[in-house]
Amino acid sequence: MGRVRTTNKGLPRGLTIKDGRYYHVTTVAPRKWTPLGRDRSQALLAWAKLEGSEPDPSIKTFEVVSLRYEREVIPTKARRTQSDNLKELERLRAVFGRVMIEAIKPHHVRAYLDKRGQQAKARANREKALLSHIINKAREWGYTDAPNPCQGVKGFKEAGRDRYVSDSEFRAVWEKADQTLRDAMDLALLTGQRPADVLKIQRADLHDGALWIVQNKTGAKRAIEVTGELAALIERINARPRERLSAWLIQDDCGKPLGTFAMRSRFDKARTLAEVDFQFRDIRAKAATDTGDLAHSQKLLGHRNREMTEHYVRARIGERVQPLR
Structure with a gap:
């Protein structure tokens, strides 16, 4: 044995x-x-x-x-x-x-x-x-035909995030961030994409007047028109002097792509200096909320139905209602 x-x-x-x-x-x-x-x-x-x-x-x-x-x-x-x-x-x-x-x-x-x-x-x-x-x-x-023992076993209740990032809070962290992190924050806000999807964007994804994204989590495909502030942002990123221009849009000055942990470290440092407590992922929710148009938010974020977007937005700013009189 x-x-x-x-x-x-x-x-x-x-x-x-x-x-x-x-x-x-x-x-x-x-x-x-x-x-x-x-x-x-x-x-x-x-x-x-x-x-x-x-x-x-x-x-x-x-x-x-x-x-x-x-x-x-x-x-x-x-x-x-x-x-x-x-x-x-x-x-x-x-x-x-x-x-x-x-x-x-x-x-x-x-x-x-x-x-x-x-x-x-x-x-x-x-x-x-x-x-x-x-x-x-x-x-x-075929290992077993017994019922799934997890059925009927209730998990713990989880509270979803309801943090809304105000313009002043976003700006406070942005001011303390280095230029690479500023690029990532601006790109996340203007596109409404998840942090991992923002960091994986390559220059080759920009063509035919749009930014083409396949979301990691759901596989949803988005072609975000490169106009207005987004166009200006991409121009700003491309115009900045670099030691080496890499395939990734979000890169440091040495040409290396910014990874998840590196971004988190930079963001934690910036928000500590700014004395603000929101997370990078909350920027996606801010993008959804700030459009002021649920249909636009749903398309931008890649939600499958309007109800999901409504819940996403209302959890952060509340539902707008009329007064008694």
């Missing part, structure tokens, strides 16, 4: 991680280390090909099902969702890893939620949602 792993417990036999990179390691001497990259999902796919076999389907534990889910389902999701799911999987495996999939009952899910909710209620809800999806996949794949 092989030794029980003391590290990398979530990885299958023959797959290990060293210095942030995944490797396939043979079990017979001389041991051969085959590099599989840094991306876990891609490494698992490569490992499965090298091993030439899937985990024994008769071992219907959560770990076996979740490994298949990680290989086949997670890579189809948006990059940010993949990252979140991998973190959520680690927590779920720590609790349910060796449990037979059909042995997970509603009271187990409730106990997990209550325990996890003591630290982070929102994250507990996301992990429960992932658990539910994995079990539904297990039912589709």
